[in-house]
Amino acid sequence: MSTDRLRSFDSSIKQCSTDGLIPVRSKSATRMRSSEHFLASVPVVALVLVSLGEQYDRVRLAFLGVYGLALGVGIDFDHFLLARVYAGDWRHLRYLLQNPIAAVTEQEAIFEDVRDMTLQRLLSHVLLGGALIGLTKRVSGSLGRLTAVVLYCHLLCDLLRDNHLV
Ligand SMILES: [Zn+2]
Helix, strand or coil, rough: CHHHHHHHHHHHHHHHHCCCCCCCCCCCHCCCHHHHHHHHHHHHHHHHHHHCCCCCHHHHHHHHHHHHHHHHHHHHHHHHHHHHHHCCHHHHHHHHHHHHHHHHHHHHHHCCCCCHHHHHHHHHHHHHHHHHHHHHHHHHHHHHHHHHHHHHHHHHHHHHHHHHCC
16 A cells, blocks of 8 residues: 555544544535635624624724624634644745735645644634733724624634534
């Protein structure tokens, strides 16, 4: 058996042991895409903005809207920090900086050579999210609320995908 086939077989065995009776899917198939996070963030951000509508003018609401949508997608940049830890260098981030379109078109392929980071990714989201909520709440209660709601939605989406529910 070739080395590649052996690695693939080993990877399948590990996947089976963690997935139980759930059909095996590649790790790239289980990761939620940025475009999906963006679409999930739109109604959530809109609801928060509607609830804030009487407190802020349109410019501030627009700023909050852009911030909320950017956060709903951008929190996944912690993957590059994790990849740095496990790969030992910044080649994934360098690749993205040289090929920014890859963030949308080749998102799953970027981290294919790094070990499965599912649990670490969720932990990182929780740690960074908690810090971000605390910081933004100090700036403004509304900003903190928006941050909390958007990050909750992002984490929920990640967990639903990781559990093969969506
Ligand atoms: Zn995520």
